[in-house]
Amino acid sequence: QVQLVESGGGLVQPGGSLRLSCVVSGFTLDYHAIGWFRQAPGKEREGVSCMRSPSDIEVYADSVKGRFTTLSDHNKNTVYLQMENLKPEDTAVYYCAAEKFFHCSQFRVSDFSYWGQGTQVTVAS
Numbered sequence: 001q002v003q004l005v006e007s008g009g010g011l012v013q014p015g016g017s018l019r020l021s022c023v024v025s026g027f028t029l030d031y032h033a034i035g036w037f038r039q040a041p042g043k044e045r046e047g048v049s050c051m052r053s054p055s056d057i058e059v060y061a062d063s064v065k066g067r068f069t070t071l072s073d074h075n076k077n078t079v080y081l082q083m084e085n086l087k088p089e090d091t092a093v094y095y096c097a098a099e100k101f102f103h104c105s106q107f108r109v110s111d112f113s114y115w116g117q118g119t120q121v122t123v124a125s
Contacts, residue, residue, distance in 0.1 A: 002026035002114045004096050009119030012086055020081040020119060022096030029053055029072055033102035034079045035112055036070065038092035038121075045095070049081065050104035059104045064090075086123045093118040 008020040022034065033052040039045040050059045051070040058070055064083075071080040079096060097112035 002098070004098060004114055004116035006094065006096050006116040006119040009094060009121045011122045011124065013125050014087060014123055016086050016123070018083045018086065018121060020083070020094055020096075020121070022079045022081070022116060024077050024079070024096075024098060027098070027100070029074050029077060029079065031101055033057075033099050033104050033107075033112075034070070034072070035097045035099070035104075035107045036068075036081045037095045037097060037109060038090075039095070039118075040089075040092040043092075045109050047107040047109075048094070050102075050107035051079065052102065052104050057104045059107065083121070086121075088123050091121060091123050093120050 003025045005023045012018050035050045036048040037045050038048050048061050049070050067085045069082045095118045096116045098114040099112045
């Protein structure tokens, strides 16, 4: 059974950092794309990043480029979203999602079959 579980969200001040984790089970990270998405209140869910290994493909939304980084630990079957220089507009529920053999050239909600439950990130002073 495929499962994705996010953790690591919380309250952080503007300019601060957080690392989100996405632990996957029921499949290995090999040849699976892992996407990170977020949904702010009243807004549609939007793509943040997409990574695929072992191709070492990483794609980021323009709004987070240079501030967010994805990392993977295949031994732990875990993908991380390292978020730096957080801004109030980064406040949202963050979700990880998985899809096998996905290319990450673009990443939409409809491209992914498996989703986690989400973790809240709040950036405020």
